[in-house]
Amino acid sequence: MTPSNSTTAEGALPAQDPHHGDHHAHPSYLVDGTTIKSWLLTVDHKRIGLMYLGAVLFFFLIGGIFAMSIRLELLTPGPTVMDAMTYNRAFTLHGIIMIFLFMIPAIPAAFGNFVLPLMLGAKDVAFPKLNLASFYIYMTGALFAVWGMLNGGLDTGWTFYAPYSTHTTTTVAPVLFGAFIIGFSSIATGLNFIVTVHTMRAPGITWFKLPLFVWAAYATSCIQVLATPVIGLLMLLVIGENLFNIGMFDPARGGDPVLFQHLFWFYSHPAVYIMVLPSFGVMSEIVATYSRKNIFGYRAVAYSSIGIAFVGFFAWGHHMFVSGQSTFDAGVFGVLTMLVGVFTAIKVFNWVGTVYKGAVDFKTPFAYFCGFLFFTVFGGMTGIALGTTSLDIPWHDTYFVVAHFHFIMVGATIMGFLAALHYWFPKMFGRMYHEGWGLVSAALIILGFNATFIPQFLLGNAGMPRRYYDYPERFQALNVASTAGASLLAFGFIIIAIYLTHALVYGRASGKNPWRSKGYEWTSESPPPTHNFVGPQPTYPEEPHFYVDPKKAEVPDAV
Amino acid sequence: MQSSAHPAGAGPVPRLAGHFASLEVQNHAARLGMWLFLSTEVLLFAGLFACYACYRFLFPEAFAEASRSLDLVMGTVNTVVLITSSLTAALAVHYAKEGKNNLVALMFTLTLVMAAAFLVIKGFEYSHKIHDGALPGKYYHYAKIQTAGAPIFYTVYFMATGLHAFHVTIGMGVLLWLTIRAVRQKNFGPNNYVAVELGSMYWHLVDLVWIFLFPLLYLI
Ligand code: HEM
Ligand SMILES: [Cu+2]
Numbered sequence: 023m024t025p026s027n028s029t030t031a032e033g034a035l036p037a038q039d040p041h042h043g044d045h046h047a048h049p050s051y052l053v054d055g056t057t058i059k060s061w062l063l064t065v066d067h068k069r070i071g072l073m074y075l076g077a078v079l080f081f082f083l084i085g086g087i088f089a090m091s092i093r094l095e096l097l098t099p100g101p102t103v104m105d106a107m108t109y110n111r112a113f114t115l116h117g118i119i120m121i122f123l124f125m126i127p128a129i130p131a132a133f134g135n136f137v138l139p140l141m142l143g144a145k146d147v148a149f150p151k152l153n154l155a156s157f158y159i160y161m162t163g164a165l166f167a168v169w170g171m172l173n174g175g176l177d178t179g180w181t182f183y184a185p186y187s188t189h190t191t192t193t194v195a196p197v198l199f200g201a202f203i204i205g206f207s208s209i210a211t212g213l214n215f216i217v218t219v220h221t222m223r224a225p226g227i228t229w230f231k232l233p234l235f236v237w238a239a240y241a242t243s244c245i246q247v248l249a250t251p252v253i254g255l256l257m258l259l260v261i262g263e264n265l266f267n268i269g270m271f272d273p274a275r276g277g278d279p280v281l282f283q284h285l286f287w288f289y290s291h292p293a294v295y296i297m298v299l300p301s302f303g304v305m306s307e308i309v310a311t312y313s314r315k316n317i318f319g320y321r322a323v324a325y326s327s328i329g330i331a332f333v334g335f336f337a338w339g340h341h342m343f344v345s346g347q348s349t350f351d352a353g354v355f356g357v358l359t360m361l362v363g364v365f366t367a368i369k370v371f372n373w374v375g376t377v378y379k380g381a382v383d384f385k386t387p388f389a390y391f392c393g394f395l396f397f398t399v400f401g402g403m404t405g406i407a408l409g410t411t412s413l414d415i416p417w418h419d420t421y422f423v424v425a426h427f428h429f430i431m432v433g434a435t436i437m438g439f440l441a442a443l444h445y446w447f448p449k450m451f452g453r454m455y456h457e458g459w460g461l462v463s464a465a466l467i468i469l470g471f472n473a474t475f476i477p478q479f480l481l482g483n484a485g486m487p488r489r490y491y492d493y494p495e496r497f498q499a500l501n502v503a504s505t506a507g508a509s510l511l512a513f514g515f516i517i518i519a520i521y522l523t524h525a526l527v528y529g530r531a532s533g534k535n536p537w538r539s540k541g542y543e544w545t546s547e548s549p550p551p552t553h554n555f556v557g558p559q560p561t562y563p564e565e566p567h568f569y570v571d572p573k574k575a576e577v578p579d580a581v
Numbered sequence: 582m583q584s585s586a587h588p589a590g591a592g593p594v595p596r597l598a599g600h601f602a603s604l605e606v607q608n609h610a611a612r613l614g615m616w617l618f619l620s621t622e623v624l625l626f627a628g629l630f631a632c633y634a635c636y637r638f639l640f641p642e643a644f645a646e647a648s649r650s651l652d653l654v655m656g657t658v659n660t661v662v663l664i665t666s667s668l669t670a671a672l673a674v675h676y677a678k679e680g681k682n683n684l685v686a687l688m689f690t691l692t693l694v695m696a697a698a699f700l701v702i703k704g705f706e707y708s709h710k711i712h713d714g715a716l717p718g719k720y721y722h723y724a725k726i727q728t729a730g731a732p733i734f735y736t737v738y739f740m741a742t743g744l745h746a747f748h749v750t751i752g753m754g755v756l757l758w759l760t761i762r763a764v765r766q767k768n769f770g771p772n773n774y775v776a777v778e779l780g781s782m783y784w785h786l787v788d789l790v791w792i793f794l795f796p797l798l799y800l801i
Pocket of ligand 2: 290341
């Protein structure tokens with residue numbers, strides 16, 4: 023347990039709780055214990071959240087370097103900067119790092135850990151030690167994966183499709199084992215959140231007074247808990263196959279590679295919602311805060327998270343339209359896929375309804391919300407199109423699919439991640455960043471993202487297959503455009519890294535609630551003290567996104 | 582949940598972690614967490630059951646034939662052993678609630694002995710099969726059954742029973758730890774038995790999985 027001493031902390035921003043002015047200042051979680059050990063062995067959800075944040079940012083950087091190397095290679099046809107085998111390894115590592123090490127833990131494990139208990143008025147998550155363990159499990163898995171990558175790497179693509187993955191001589195087993203271990207971390211976090219939401223809500227916070235981010239995190243956790251074990255088993259089987267030739271997916275021994283695909287997508291399709299649902303949750307918070315309006319259709323937004331999580335389990339077959347699936351199956355999976363679109367649309371309409379006639383405060387997180395809306399709608403629409411078998415057959419495994427899933431999954435998730443980073447930055451560190459630079463980099467990133475992936479839709483539509491090292495001359499112009507866009511994107515990230523680091527040290531104090539948000543997490547100090555709240559347990563008489571009293575219809579004063 | 586030292590006479594009470602509102606909430610959280618964890622375990626095996634179903638559908642004859650090659654006597658004995666061990670584990674919870682720590686330790690010891698017996702019998706079965714050459718995949722050279730798909734049966738068999746045996750081993754570790762606590766600290770009682778309850782729940786899961794594996798692999 024982190025000791026909760028109440029000595030005045032030097033260098034900490036002063037606590038601003040008026041009721042406790044006469045007591046000792048309560049040190050913020052950042053300075054309550056400054057030794058390395060007090061960080062590495064902490065069970066404080068906020069510190070664990072920060073450690074996750076550091077880790078996922080690091081992996082994002084590595085994944086991003088691989089991404090740039092892929093784009094560089096595709097700048098010209100034929101060999102450009104690397105040989106074909108290196109290219110195969112680069113896109114595989116890019117995919118694995120981005121998916122398993124960045125996108126899956128990014129929002130839930132970093133921001134979820136930080137704000138979820140605060141939003142519930144709880145002192146911590148239900149199982150703080152499990153929470154810390156989950157971080158170290160994640161790091162252990164990452165170590166295995168990185169070790170495998172340094173010792174040869176692998177060339178299977180992040181999907182590890184059998185029977186290739188079971189026979190390639192590259193280092194599949196350690197990386198798969200790493201992913202297997204990371205699965206446990208994901209399960210532990212999900213389990214912890216579910217139990218936390220069930221048991222740790224402060225008096226007054228009923229299910230329908232939960233902030234929408236909590237609903238999204240809850241739905242995400244359900245997917246994590248229900249889908250991850252299946253891929254865990256699958257990874258064990260592939261490791262067995264790769265090392266001992268157990269024959270489970272080997273057609274020569276009666277095994278069925280299509281079974282691999284079923285088990286793989288049974289996890290990996292829901293996994294795309296593990297990545298994107300938390301981002302939906304962040305956006306629900308942000309749209310209400312910066313429109314200064316109560317969220318339109320709270321229950322619809324809450325239920326649609328559960329709806330997406332639920333139907334997400336029955337849509338996996340859309341990845342297998344070309345695997346020899348029967349027309350009937352393809353039809354069923356097509357329809358189920360469209361249902362995901364319906365639930366997503368419910369959210370989109372409610373967000374737009376919230377902004378409508380709101381008093382919009384166009385801050386950096388709101389800029390990301392705008393980008394997010396575009397990526398989600400555009401990516402989702404192309405998803406509906408892909409859900410139609412007749413269209414998916416020509417598009418399958420082309421750059422069109424790459425562009426689709428980058429738009430929806432990467433676009434929406436990155437927007438959510440960056441929005442969360444900017445929105446909760448003052449909460450986490452008690453400091454403000456430079457708003458102008460925030461907006462500039464948001465514009466760069468949204469532009470860069472479009473410039474990177476819109477050409478890829480066109481490339482795919484023109485027939486360029488994914489995962490190819492070489493391409494005919496006629497695809498070059500679009501590839502150059504895509505690489506140029508990627509550079510813009512990278513540039514945007516560099517700017518963010520600079521001004522946020524600067525803000526960490528020199529940023530002016532943010533005060534308790536710089537956005538005048540009604541979110542529950544802002545009722546505590548910024549940064550919060552170790553056990554989140556000073557004094558008696560806070561009460562929650564109002565709804566979480568209660569900006570406008572529907573009867574009086576006036577904007578209440580800042581708190 | 583460790584219990585802290587308690588003054589003599591004041592009945593053992595588990596420590597309330599600082600972030601929980603009350604002991605009830607803490608116990609509720611522990612049970613809910615365990616149920617969720619057990620569902621993930623069920624889902625882990627569900628993946629293997631899906632493989633089983635798929636390959637049984639593809640190779641009905643080979644599965645029927647290979648299934649008959651398993652030792653029904655050993656399998657049945659093992660099933661009885663495991664079900665009995667679940668009973669003693671359940672009794673341990675019963676005694677824990679009554680604060681009879683010695684009986685808790687006794688019941689868990691019986692459970693552990695049966696678990697060990699289960700693994701020994703399983704070991705005999707494995708060595709017979711290995712001797713016959715009925716191994717998964719590449720190592721399959723069982724002369725008696727050459728029907729297409731038989732190697733896959735043994736792949737499923739070894740993966741499923743192997744994963745189950747691994748769970749038995751983990752479960753034994755958990756029960757051993759509880760036994761030691763019952764003997765050394767003697768602090769299970771009406772207010773402090775959740776740990777015993779959760780340990781037993783885990784053991785019931787191990788049992789439950791076997792109750793599915795046994796008919797699928799040995800009987801049908
Ligand atoms: C909302 C978040 C979504 C995410 C994160 C996501 C992610 C992905 C990913 C990763 C793939 C590529 C699989 C591969 O490696 O081949 C993919 C493909 C696909 N997505 Fe989505 N998707 C989302 C929404 C949708 C929606 C709303 C639909 C349809 C309504 C959809 C339909 C499809 C289809 C049909 C494919 C298969 C394309 C193919 O394999 O040829 N997706 N999606
Ligand atoms: Cu999918």
